Amino acid sequence: MKNLIICALSALLLTSCASVITRGTQYPKMYEEKPVSIVIMPPINQTNFVEAKDYFYTTMYLPLVEKGYYVFSPYLTMEMLQEESAYDSELFLEADLNAFKNFLDADAAMFTIIKSWKRNNLGGALTAGVEYILRSTKTGETLYKREGLITVDTSVNSGGGGLAGALINIAATALNTATTDKVVAGRQCTYFVLSDMPEGKYGMNFGQDANQPAGKAFIKGTVKK
Template identity: 25%
Template sequence: MKFFLSLFGCLLLAGCASAPHTPRADIVMPRSILVLPPVNDSVEVDAPSIFLSTVSKPLAERGYYVFPVDVVARLMRDNGMHTAVQMHQVPLDLLKQHTGAEAVLYVNIRQWGQKYQVVSSQAVVKADMKLVLSSTGATIWRGTARASHDSASNHNNLAEALIGAVVTQISGTLYDQTYELSREAIERSLGTLQEGPLLQEAQYLKGNR
């Protein structure tokens, strides 16, 4: 209980007081989403933090209030939940009761990172997402965020491919493509998510000015 009271208080300080209120009866989709840290099935330790840094904006653009992901992750760790698996096991009713979140987004990262071969390199991100109503436990949306970039596709012959592979491996130590790929993959997958109440209300107000 101490954990959830702490979580609730800090989320309010982070801006939750201006966010969700009880939705109207005719609104099916949730107003607010709490994104839990992803379960990482890849070998890249930075994958969860990169994913979290790219997920809030596209969700907000679809019309949802997103609880601050860094605050949620930090407070859970501070209160004894050190792995994403443990965080995913927190009962939905407790999350709803102590944060007000109407829905929770669960993420499993399946593939992440850059792979180098003789004449090519490939950067890939893939994550499965599930949006669950905190009040009923019903899954209202599923999606897979997937994007990749293959350096070999930019070259017409073996010599160009060899040179390109060397350049990519050198620059790859300085520049990680997965951030852009994560953003691209999430935005694309959320295109199948129904627009949220906040966007619908904004469009309504704009049309009635």
């Protein structure tokens, strides 16, 4: 009986060890190519909300810089991409990216596909669903790919009981949701999805995070505002 328990525990331990995927195995090309500089491409918007593209575009800059990369300011590149008729990233998603290497000296280009951009006033929720794809401008390889579906809970609980309390909560939730910019959900989505990205040249763990456990390729979650 004792041996059986030991065997079962060992098997459990081995299974749990075997299932851990490291960043090194999940994103091998990141460690091979070690990109230093990144250009953020204008988002590809698959939703009906036209404004999502422009509003979401600038939200990726800060988290990528905090990951230790040199990131070309989107406020500068936005104009350049518009002037060069490159504002439609759909054209480049699977195309050759050498032009960005030659023109900007960017090592990689970050593409995003906005799949969901919603507001639910009564339910008190803002949702952003985005896929992030980092491609090398030298080899064209996908270096990092991850998707997130993040909901920001904007519900309000005033603490009041009874029917009056419930009505106040509904009204307060609707107001809180309506007055919260949807970009808040977009920012949270970027923050969660990019948190798994290996660190760049200026990061404190640059080149030392390959053995850290990697997150799932798709993450779904809710955060409280």
